[in-house]
Amino acid sequence: MRKTIILFVLFVSTLSCTQGKQPLLGDTDYQKEQNAKFKDALKSPLTEKDRKTFRALDFFKFDSAYLVTANFKRVLNETPFEMPTTTDRKPMYVKYGELSFVLNNKECKLNIYQNIELVKREGYENHLFLPFIDETNGEESYGGGRYIDTSRPEGDTMVLNFNEAYNPYCAYSPRYSCPVVPLENSLDVRVEAGVKAYDKH
Structure with missing residues (x-):
């Protein structure tokens, strides 16, 4: 009888853990x-x-149309600059290159940047930062724009996956300091890909 009770308790515990996860x-x-x-x-x-x-972030439905190959132009001798953020913090960035591509039948251009301090850290030596604003901002997506993290290309093209565009962390909590998207990185097109605006409800 005691053995039966123990087995029953173990079964219920296992079932509860399975249902809870x-x-x-x-x-x-x-x-x-x-x-x-x-x-x-x-x-x-x-x-x-x-x-x-x-429970989960709200994403646009994955769309291969937002997986684009951009022409990459490396720019040299750019002067590092302080990128404004949502706080008084001003990290140093440098314009690393220029991207041109077609999205939704429109010619688009974006600048891509490198964080001067971040690339000194192990594992981030090739990291590049692509902030952008598009015509979904303030409606379906976060009003402050979104980011894409990528790496230095080996040639003159770069694959951009807008399905992996994400919100700045300050979209979720005021304790974060987030780079403000440069105005020159505004896209005159709707990017219906990546994460949408965060809704607590």
Whole structure:
């Protein structure tokens, strides 16, 4: 009888743990990775209160039309500059190159930047930063624009995956200091890809 009770308790405990652990939401591996990070107390930019009720980020549906190959032009002898942020912090960046591509039948151009201090850290030597504004900002997507992280290309082209465009962390909590998207990186087109504006509800 005692053995039966113990087995029953173990079964109920296992069932409760299984039911309590919800599967990661997301249509792509990237979306699932982002949702996992936002659930993780050590990695999430969310406030503790918001994280407890967080289920998943709201993404535009994955669309291969937003996976584009851009022409890359390396620019040299650019003067490093202080990039404005949402706080008094002003990190040093340098314009690394220029990108030109066609998106939704429109000719587009963006500048891509390199963080002077970040590239000194191990693992970030090739890191490039692509902030941009598009015509979904303030409506479906975050009003302050979005970012794409990428790496230095080996040739004169670069693949841009706008499906992996993400919000600045200050979209989730005021404790973060986020670079303000330069006006020259405004796109006169709707980028219906990547993460949408954060809605706590």
